[in-house]
Amino acid sequence: MGFSFGKFRVGKARTRFEEEALVHMDAIYGSALYLTRNERDAEDLTQETFLKAFRHFDKYEQGTNCRAWLFRIMTNTFLNKTRRPVREMSFLEEVDTHDRDSGASEHSAHLLDPEAGFLSRMFGDQVRQALESLPPDFRTAVVLADLQDFSYKEIADIMDCPVGTVMSRIFRGRRLLQKQLFDYAQQQGVITGSISIESQETKADGAISLSEYRQKKTASHGA
């Protein structure tokens, strides 16, 4: 078994790393900024991500999606630090708890503001503020989808969860954003309507299941 720390070999890996991984630094940092909510932590998270990636670059399969691989490292690092260490919750518990805590409604804000006045008054810093107020899992899913444009499947791989969970997180994440933005607009008097989200009917059942829908579909076709 030979082993070499030859300069050539190390140099080659470094060049490859620069070409394949370091080119994604803006994307990683930009997302880290939304996740950690401040520049210092975003820089730390970015640095930690790339150092981990470099150390494990031998595990990265060349030609596969390096950007997704880096996001997987970053997301895991971030969520491991953020998640409450008290007790692992199953996904369904998690969704329930978030729902109770946040009042996430299944209804779109367009019921509250049919004129959608607040949409035309959505400002960058409010969007950022609203996004930063989301629970970490929802925030991460929304950032991966809406900032980084990853597919649901890619997000599921990155966040290490089923696609159905990704759907729920994106759904509830975006709806929570709407609620926040609606509240801001209301505070600023953009919207004068008096309907409060609490008076709306809240969700009847839990997670979004596309496979359930597909199964139902298949069953009814068969009948």
Next chain:
Amino acid sequence: MNCRDVQKFIYVYLDEEFDKRESLEFETHVAHCAGCRNLVRFEEHFRVRLRNHLRPTTAPDSLRQKICGALDKSQTISEPSRVAALPHRRLNYRSAAWLGGSLAAGLLFTTFGGWQQVANLPESGEGNVAILGAGIGGGFVSANDSFPIPIEQTTDTAITTHQGNPPLDVQGNEDTVQRYLSSKEFPLRPPLVETFETRLLGARVVQFGASPVILYTYDHGGRRISALQYMAPGSFPVDGKLFNHGQHQGYNLVSFGQGESTVTTLVSELPQKELQRLIPGPISR
């Protein structure tokens, strides 16, 4: 598809995650339903505005430089195995000298108390975690093994070493330690990732039987972690595997495989979960 499905799957549709037929069903309903049409129009608008407001950022130059500097110092291990040199250090397994050494070391380190507990550990729910069962254990101490340390025996070694907190051969961060180990013909990489809260204090080469084990001492938020790194016995693959030792004598232990053939045992007073989180594992599934 009914109004409720449209509500539920609106983003699946807008994010283009539906297959062709599902999209068609969705659109057919929406074409005939004014309420859903309003919803789709609104959500489409919202999604576009949201995406427009989430602007990409450029990483500051200072950060880029900092990371490049750190990479210069860090060594990547891109080729076969980072521990391939260890077997060269191995003494003849069957030699009398080895036996003598082994007995002496055995007195110091080895009791077999850890055995049963390892085999009976409750399974972790995580899919990427493999618990080493008793079945594999049987293959550990064959004379052909390149490194005759059953992982289970390290429980006691690890605890004794951690309690003893022996002086370190070398003090310093990852670079210093790695340079030192290289000079001792161990081209090894410290097992944990150094972060602002996990710092490597130094290392020591400990002899375990005939085989060298590297002891790394880390500080994690003011608490000490001992990490013992050694060659995996036998030829079964260890990479990404977690050998969960649980709690022994008031300490938490966890072992994990890295690369082709190293196993590291962590021992600390840190809670088990926290200890496991330090395993550089997001990539090992």
